[in-house]
Amino acid sequence: MDDVVGLVGRDRQLDRAEAIVAKGSNLLVTGRAGIGKSAFLRALFERARAGGRPCVWVPEGNTRSSVIDLARQVHETVGLRVPEEVIPTRWRAQARRTGRVEWARIERTVARRPSRDNMAMIAGSLKGHRALVFIESLEVPPSQAEFYAVLPDVAQLVAAMDSRNTRVRIQRLLWRFQEQIELQPLDAAASRAIAERWLGSHTVRFETDRVREAFLKAVAQDSGGVPTAIEGMLSKAATEPEVTRSSVREFTHEAGVRYIDMTPTIVVGFVAVIAGRYIARGLDSMELYVLSGIGIALFLGLRFAMGRMSR
């Protein structure tokens, strides 16, 4: 969505991130699912590339495909140092003469090699180039984390990670990041600005101007400032033949609630009912005891239901 509306409401943090990158530190960008980590990294990537730094992007995906994609980008930015056996025989003489070979000519042999060898080739090629490597997601299996572990020795890193990442192997990589930026939900004005800009380039029919206004307000509030939630509401609006007052209420709420973090409320509530149980015993109050018992049952049920919903 940021390709349509631009990156909204992140200027200050982008400046901070740029300063961190300029001073040479590795940067970890964290935040909950859908908060805009990838979009933030992309914006930073564009800025750094425009500033003349060699930049490569490790996309989210399986090890094999992301390593091959990384090899291609390294080849196109700083040039891969390929072992001769990677170059098909008929191109070898030319490669020896010119010192270069086109990606299209080595792509197939590179793709056939084990990822481990390719990763070593990539690391060897990045060395000494002051390259910036952007890792779109650290939500990766251990084998992939191991490949990434060679990167901080040969390049500067910017990576995105879900705040709730519990992958064990990634820990070894995490201590290499000197700086961290945690992305917070956007404020209401930014959320609204996204919706307004988006509506500027999409045709959505509203029953009346007041409905349009109600929709924008609902987006700003119910999204909780999470761009993915905003996106959900906007695309839902686009599928309606006409957005009416009642449809606004329906779908903005539906899309929003899923992204609002209820955990603190639930924890506080749970503590309250447990405490209620003990207070009831202390006061010898049967009513309070039964009430907090029901409270506990309700909370356990709610937790179970929410666990299923978020899956």
Ligand SMILES: Nc1ncnc2c1ncn2[C@@H]1O[C@H](COP(=O)(O)OP(=O)(O)OP(=O)(O)O)[C@@H](O)[C@H]1O
């Ligand atoms: N500040 C922003 N302004 C406008 N659009 C944004 C902004 N941040 C994110 N978006 C858009 O919101 C959507 C979700 O963002 P993004 O994919 O970057 O989130 P994420 O945190 O990487 O999600 P995930 O946790 O799933 O990886 C994308 O379509 C993106 O373009």
Ligand SMILES: [Mg+2]
């Ligand atoms: Mg992402």
